[in-house]
Amino acid sequence: MEIKFNTKIENPDELANIIGCDTSELGVELEKICSASFNEYIDMFQGTKAFKRGSDILEYRLFLLIKYYFNGQIPDEQSISRLFQSTASESRGYLRSIISKYQYQLKSAINDTIRNILSEAKITQDTGPYTITLNNTNIIEELNRKLVDIDGTLTSVAKKRGSVSTYEVTKSSYLKLCEDLSVTPVEYVKK
Structure with missing residues (x-):
């Protein structure tokens, strides 16, 4: 199913810098992030991933970003920190946790x-x-x-x-x- 929508981004240069791309690539990069986000909501709505703890939500979000945004590659801690506004230690913890929790789904990544x-x-x-x-x-x-x-x-x-x-x-x-x-x-x- 193809879904399209429009949104206004207040400061595209700053967002491109945070994501780590050129402003001209921002649309393509945001599409990948939106795919991860959209699938997170679908899983929640259908009850396949209904989390109660915030850390579980963040970990699942990172798992989906690896799948859709990072092109099946495990990102480094700096990339996670940049997107999640987290410390290097927190990012390392999220990564360690998802590598353990989602080890079979992440094996190829x-x-x-x-x-x-x-x-x-x-x-x-x-x-x-x-x-x-x-x-x-x-x-x-x-x-x-x-x-x-x-x-x-x-x-x-x-x-x-x-x-x-x-x-x-x-x-x-x-x-x-x-x-x-x-x-x-x-x-x-x-x-």
Whole structure:
């Protein structure tokens, strides 16, 4: 069913900045957000998701935003904070909660997010380690869970010493993750 409506936005430049897009892209981005919102109301009206606690509503809202707005990718904590007007700690908590509550529905989103991270990894020596820059501790935990599932003797993903959001993955762990998720590994290119 196609539904259309019009609305007036008081300050489109500010809204585009909050969402993280250009003003020219605002309509397209808002359509995705409206899809998530509309589906939230439909679920509530039909009684499939009638929540009593505010945190449950926010978590379900985030789940729907991942599905409709973030294109099936797990967002970082800053993106959640920007949209929900929450602290980084609160955003991390929402994300941790929905990854647990909606683990089966989010399995492909988590795997797709990890695939993108692995395909954007950097390597500066043939022997490794690979580095990834990521502001999402929940996804780091998911990477380490995957490593445990693959082979509990593999080295975990760990924060690079002295960095804020850069992590290191040993070559053996990286290659096993790539194999498990059908990702073409980033190759070392000698400079």
